[in-house]
């Protein structure tokens with residue numbers, strides 16, 4: 001059996017059951033293009049009336065966007081009444097397909113799932129062939145919300161009495177994901193608040209530092225953090241009730257008292273010569289390897305799930321959740337870095353030592369942490385000698401051995417101390433939840449002060465005043481480039497090319513035109529600066545080959561769109577998007593005309609040169 | 620675990636889990652489909668079988684708890700084909716009713732067709748309600764795709780314009796902004812509508828301005844810094860379409876900034892597809908805005924939806940046993956669809972037996 005239905009058979013089957021028009025969602029652009037090619041030798045031919053209707057609609061679109069007049073797909077679309085629509089196409093072609101669909105001229109459109117989020121584009125039937133989509137670098141299962149968004153395209157109000165969402169299997173499918181998606185309740189959505197340099201500059205432009213915290217507190221992020229803090233506060237209340245029987249006894253803080261006494265007692269009797277062979281560093285640090293603590297292991301990072309001592313040697317051990325999802329048991333000595341971060345971690349008495357839901361959250365929080373974290377300052381006792389002698393003498397000072405409450409203390413200590421630890425952990429987590437946004441904001445302030453965009457009093461410096469107008473990704477790199485005068489003497493083509501390489505985040509290989517030596521050396525400079533900024537801002541890909549596409553387009557005003565497309569293996573739609581994004585970056589540079597007149601002028605010349613042909617005709 | 624058992628266990632996992640398992644083991648695993656992925660994972664597992672199995676079990680353990688497995692009598696039926704029931708939680712329909720026959724294809728297809736075109740346009744109750752509530756409060760609308768959110772936006776905008784107020788309408792994508800610009804220009808007249816995107820500025824003094832959410836955020840920042848670009852003092856209504864974008868990892872923050880800095884005299888209208896926690900959004904707005912926020916939500920689709928299964932050989936079957944979608948019962952698969960899909964899985968097994 002073939003791994004999935006043949007596109008021609010699919011369309012024939014849908015027509016036979018009157019399930020057209022349909023949107024067929026496929027996994028990739030390539031799959032959409034191949035599906036179209038599958039019709040090359042098919043016998044499907046639309047009756048002349050329908051072909052004419054398609055031609056009439058296309059004529060109208062072509063009048064507005066002449067660039068698609070010669071589009072290679074037009075003949076086949078007209079012959080079979082089926083089209084493809086994906087990000088590799090020019091927006092004008094996509095508009096044409098949308099228009100055809102709106103007029104009811106097409107039986108089906110092969111599309112990628114980006115369509116589900118992008119345009120208003122309903123049909124009678126939706127065909128689903130996949131249960132996962134590629135997000136950044138990995139394939140992820142579709143969420144319930146996404147399945148419903150895709151299926152929701154089926155059934156046009158006013159044109160259909162019912163809509164159909166039909167699953168057809170392919171090697172990419174996991175039926176459970178889809179049935180869950182159809183029948184489930186969509187997921188709750190979560191805030192994705194990130195604090196960027198432009199946000200900090202713009203907020204501090206309008207508000208003094210002491211008003212920032214209340215503003216951050218208005219975010220949805222803080223609203224949701226507060227919800228989590230409230231859950232913990234309720235747990236704290238419960239703990240307080242559970243702690244009731246363990247209030248003050250003969251001594252006020254009997255738990256601490258008993259703990260010290262007990263420790264000293266054990267040391268004395270050598271019942272557990274645990275710390276004998278431990279270096280003081282390890283002993284001191286082990287205290288801080290508590291659940292939720294973010295730690296480093298050489299180059300990777302993890303979060304502590306529990307600490308314990310090994311059965312035989314009683315050496316200090318931790319169970320840690322590593323980035324990427326592994327759960328490992330390692331000696332505490334393998335920890336190379338103890339950060340000052342504690343993630344919120346609901347622990348459990350058995351493997352994996354926290355609730356299953358927590359693992360996902362922890363992994364996500366781990367991934368979201370900045371690359372550099374402050375280390376926890378830990379005081380390490382100087383002497384390597386165990387302390388017994390000194391303490392053993394003090395043993396005489398403990399009242400415990402003869403205290404009337406001794407039996408009760410001994411009996412209650414394990415539970416009471418466990419509850420107290422839990423209490424302290426919750427208190428810490430709550431505090432972290434309430435203040436984390438503000439801390440993140442302060443971290444950004446520190447960097448901006450270090451670079452001289454903010455004064456020590458967190459007011460905008462002269463550089464800060466213009467830098468706040470750069471409100472795009474990689475803003476720090478761009479403003480630092482301007483301060484280093486990197487574009488002095490650069491012509492419009494070079495400026496635009498560098499902006500392209502900063503804006504592009506697509507790492508797919510391909511063939512591209514050659515880059516000029518001037519641009520290559522300028523990009524070398526940009527790369528160096530980006531690398532030096534990497535502790536503070538993720539460096540962009542800075543591909544020279546991508547920059548070369550823009551350089552050619554601007555550098556050679558006689559170059560046609562077709563000529564440009566032929567010079568690279570990039571898809572038309574991708575080239576368009578690259579240039580459109582470059583336009584956006586350039587227009588941000590243009591807003592700096594008051595402080596950087598030369599640069600603003602180069603930017604506006606680049607904009608003028610860039611906006612021709614297809615880029616001029618499109619909205 | 621025997622290799623067969625391992626293979627079966629892998630086959631039962633969602634593909635995302637397989638990708639996580641493949642991380643660091645298999646290069647370019649994100650290009651592989653499920654079958655292929657299982658094949659390479661199995662090959663790889665030979666290197667360190669114990670480690671591989673323990674990682675797999677860890678990942679399976681992390682998955683949220685699934686509904687209880689079916690009682691034994693339901694599982695024995697298919698045991699020969701889909702064995703290893705302990706790991707197949709949730710995939711199997713629960714309860715004795717799973718033996719119930721499904722509806723026929725003809726019933727499933729019934730009702731297909733076009734409504735008579737003579738129906739007058741009568742606004743739905745939720746649409747009227749949203750527009751009415753917007754008089755005294757902010758409104759969050761969370762309804763299924765295709766319900767008619769645009770009508771609410773248009774009517775709310777019409778009223779605000781009649782009261783000499785400026786209206787800003789934002790969408791997440793430039794393409795959508797352009798579509799709405801055309802659509803609204805037809806409704807309100809070209810002189811009443813303006814557009815501002817990254818590189819397009821037309822008719823910016825018009826009472827109804829369409830822009831991407833980023834542009835509005837920038838306007839609000841500039842207004843905060845003292846430089847007024849568009850007349851925000853007359854702003855009466857801000858409509859944020861597709862506001863489920865607030866959960867977008869890269870751009871979501873822009874929606875938060877826009878909402879935080881939206882002038883208090885302007886009403887906010889958030890239009891969103893169905894999300895799991897619309898009340899959180901409404902409660903959040905209530906907590907930070909001058910006035911309480913009203914939530915309009917429903918999950919029933921106006922045009923009913925039916926789910927089907929199409930076999931590669933062209934055979935069509937309902938996907939569920941019921942005509943509509945059995946909400947909350949993902950196991951209520953149609954016997955025919957179940958049989959066909961099991962057959963598909965069997966025949967496309969990685970280790971051969973391909974016919």
Ligand SMILES: Nc1ncnc2c1ncn2[C@@H]1O[C@H](COP(=O)(O)OP(=O)(O)O)[C@@H](O)[C@H]1O
Nearest residue numbers: 157158740741742743764765766767768769770
């Ligand atoms: N009350 C109504 N009665 C009939 N048709 C309606 C009604 N409200 C909206 N529609 C139609 O439903 C279709 C979908 O509306 P739209 O606003 O695009 O949905 P969405 O909620 O996805 O934005 C449009 O064609 C619209 O004209």
